[in-house]
Amino acid sequence: MNTANQYLKAIYLIQQQDNNPAATGRVADMLDVSPASANEMIGKLEDRGLAEHEKYKGVSLTDDGIVRARDALQTYCIIERFLVNVLDVENFREEARELESVIDGTVAERLDTIIDRKPECPDCFDPELDACACLDVELEAEQPAD
């Protein structure tokens, strides 16, 4: 998943959680990048017609941006489900975050053929838990790293 898709996914999840445009600071926190880096990428997403930024309010995804964000979220769900259901990985959230930048949507589609993903995906994704809610594991919300 490329960097732009990771931003789109983060903005989408924050918008869902807050029911409002995503504050740039929140996006930067979620991606563990500086606010300056977040601003720069948000500008690029605006140029590509994927997001709209309104001063003092935050960033919202356009319809095209939402489609891309949901695809990215689906890829992330596939990686998580694959790690849990096929490879039996305990720290799957941590590993999924490490792997998402290297696993492309095309590759995820192939992995998807062996994981029994639910039809409601990617709406199954719980941003509080940072995990697919349909997974057959017990989870608690993770604490911030610092």
Add this chain to the structure above:
Amino acid sequence: MSLGQQVGSDRQLARLLQIGIVLEEVVEARASRHYQSLAEEDRTLDAEIEALLEGAAEESADHRKRLEALIEGLTVDSIPFDEIETLVEARYGQTKPEDFDGVLYDQLCNEETAYKFYDDLIEAIEASDAEFTVDRQRLLEVLRGLREEERDGVEEVTQIMEERE
């Protein structure tokens, strides 16, 4: 969340190589299943596709062994290969392509996906300064070799498809 394509540790590298093994298992299982379906029906009608699928299954088995050899050189816990093989075979036990076009298209997707995977992995390793317990040069040589063979596979299937149009 990790931004940018990078591989930073033995564990992450092993996991990615393991994903490569699963992709190869999927290719092998699908090719074998398609090959068997040809055997039952009209294998004699299409020796070219039969040879293609047989070759694809053999190549995937060989790729898997090369990936396993790389993982053995890394400092990670052992990985249950047998379980993965059983699971993938079980998933594909029931699948059957509808016709020769379906077989070829599926095979093209397999080869393209594997190529994309190795290409992204090589890029992510090249972008990283991390030191792995396996020799970096050997790691990249093996992965570039696999990528090359997948590219040849894409070309081979594309050529057969074009000839049949």
